Amino acid sequence: MSNNTNSLPELNLRVILIGIALSVVMGSANVYLGLKAGMTVSASIPAAVIGMLTLKYIGIFFKNSNPGSILEANQIQTAASAGESLAAGIIFTMPALILIGIWQEFDMILTTVIAFTGGLLGILFMIPMRQVFIVSNQSNLKYPEGIACASVLEAGQDTGDTKQANSIIKGIIIGALFKGLISFTGFLKSVLEFAILRGDRIIFFGGDISPALVAVGFIVRLNIAILIFIGGALSWLIGIPILGNGLEYASNPLDGAWSIWSTKIRYIGVGAMVVGGLSSIYKVRIGLVDAIKVLKTSNASSIEQDRLGNQRNISSKSINILSALAIILVGSVYYYITQNAGIALLTTIIMVIMAFFFTAVASYIVGLVGNSNSPVSGMTITAVLFTGGLLYIFGFSGTEGMVATLGVAAIVCCAACTSGDVCNDLKTGQLVGASPFRQQIMQIIGVGVASLVMAPIMQLLHENTPGGIGGRELAAPQAGLFASLANGFFGDGDLPWDMVCIGAVLGILILLGDSFLEQNKSYFRLHLMPVAVGMYLPFGLSTPILLGGLMAYFIEKQNRTDSNPDISLQNGILVSSGLIAGESLMGIILAFIAGAGIKSLNLGLDPNLINIKGLNIINSKPILLSNPIASSTWVHSISTA
Secondary structure: OOOOOOOOOOOOHHHHHHHHHHHHHHHHHHHHHHHHHOOOOOOHHHHHHHHHHHHHHHHHHOOOOOOOOHHHHHHHHHHHHHHHHHHHHHHOOOOHHHHHOOOOOOOHHHHHHHHHHHHHHHHHHHHHHHHHHHHOOOOOOOOHHHHHHHHHHHHHHHHOOOHHHHHHHHHHHHHHHHHHHHHHHOOOOOEEEEEEEEOOEEEEEEEEOOHHHHHHHHHHHHHHHHHHHHHHHHHHHHHHHHHOOHHHHOOOHHHHHHHHHHHHHHHHHHHHHHHHHHHHHHHOHHHHHHHHHHHHHHHHHHHHHOOOHHHOOOOHHHHHHHHHHHHHHHHHHHHHHHOOHHHHHHHHHHHHHHHHHHHHHHHHHHHHHOHHHOOHHHHHHHHHHHHHHHHHHOOOOHHHHHHHHHHHHHHHHHHHHHHHHHHHHHHHHHHHOOOHHHHHHHHHHHHHHHHHHHHHHHHHHHHHOOOOEOEOOEOOHHHHHHHHHHHHHHOOOOOOHHHHHHHHHHHHHHHHHHHHHHHOOOOOOOOHHHHHHHHHOOHHHHHHHHHHHHHHHHHHHHOOOOOOHHHHHHHHHHHHHHHHHHHHHHHHHHHHHHHOOOOOOOOOOOOOOOEEOOEEOOOOOOOOOOOOOOOOOEOOOOOOO
16 A cells, blocks of 8 residues: 555545535435345445545546545545444434334434434544554454455556446446336335235245345345345244244235234344344454453553654544543433433443443454444444343333433444444555544544434434334334333333244354354354344345345356456445445435425326236235235344444
């Protein structure tokens, strides 16, 4: 990587404006994707590519022949990825208040404050660790995604090639068109599914038509895609026939399948995910110890770095002041939502300790395995269980207990997501010769701007998407899990604990199976969290994800003779990122249009335009196979993160 960059422009008005715009766009897209499928994608590389293209065309438009520098593009992706990571932290937690019924609509101010303070604390807590995690630990921490982003920036700077950006743009157009055809014109169905009765058992199969989900499968690759599908098959193809009595749904087997899944089967996924979350923390226990060791030396290192010119951080004094203000603000929020000074003080203390601790964990793990593989779900599950258990021991209960628990989880999740992204971006910056101080400023700007749009977008989608959050189209996976856990601690406790226990036992068996595969150095691994996610997802989401994984596998197989087969997948990954962004942004646009009173565009199509053996492909009415069936509108899912 080139380090001869001190004379290049880095932070200016156009960089800030483009970074703000992409932070909003990427953050918004991940809000939609996360609510729909329970997973988000990293924005670093797509934002870097789009940033370079935007800078190039701005230079052409103003005829100044300045295509933008590598440092400017890096600052743009820094702000954009900060917005994307914040989206994950918010959508994994705050919708739980809607699902529990505590909120009927999102509190704009509270959600914004929680998003901003959580993201800000993740940035501020990570900065003192930069010297040890990034500068002094280069042999142990490889930062695969940070290095990949730096490589993309270097390649774009050297060649000036726009093919990468064109790939993203093509993906955006295709994804947007598909979403429009499906959700606005009714020209395509969004779901193809059927259920039939065999004896007293329901047999189900289905799949969603979604370019974004295919793209997700392409990005996560075949191993993870197969595991998600296996989880879906365990729930829908095996669990429903075994645990469900279909005779009471003889007139409508499809509704019966959804009812059995929503009341029983998905809670097997809850049990498996809790085990998976805790096991993910256990697996990185060595990293936890190393992270704690880092904390003992980070303060001295950060003070030294404050004075190192282009490689300086935001000053320690500024970090301390901003952190104190953020903590006070969070404490005030906790008091406002609980109206209990004792619980507000206790949760604030818990929040600070856990946010700081998991910031170190997330930063270290990102260096080991990349931002996409950071066990954020495990950290948040741990936060929920620890906070809920502690509050329960202290005698807190009911609504105030649930709100306080979820409030801690939201801050911790935002801090963990953001800190991991910050660490990744700072590694990229180190490789291309960027100023850490300027990157940290852009990260704060990205988080600040993105926090302003999180609540409005979630409310817009909740009001104008059929079924709202928690419905068929916006399953709010992680939020469903955390709502169940909080309700188990402080609610009526009316959870199907037998199903939860079955899931926990199944999770342990899967862990044992994966341990066997690991010992035998198997290429294929049986990671628990993707399987658990698949169990908690609608089966329709699993099938396009599997298709995307298969596409990635065959493309890679065709290019194995290359010296670096991963290069052959780069274009596909960029197209996939575009597909996700296009479908997600079109989903938000359609929600906005629906809010204005325009629900759909009537093309005057024959409702029986295309039928194959009774399976209606284009019509938006319920699909017919051998029995009249109707689609359910209630479903929950969960994420791999």
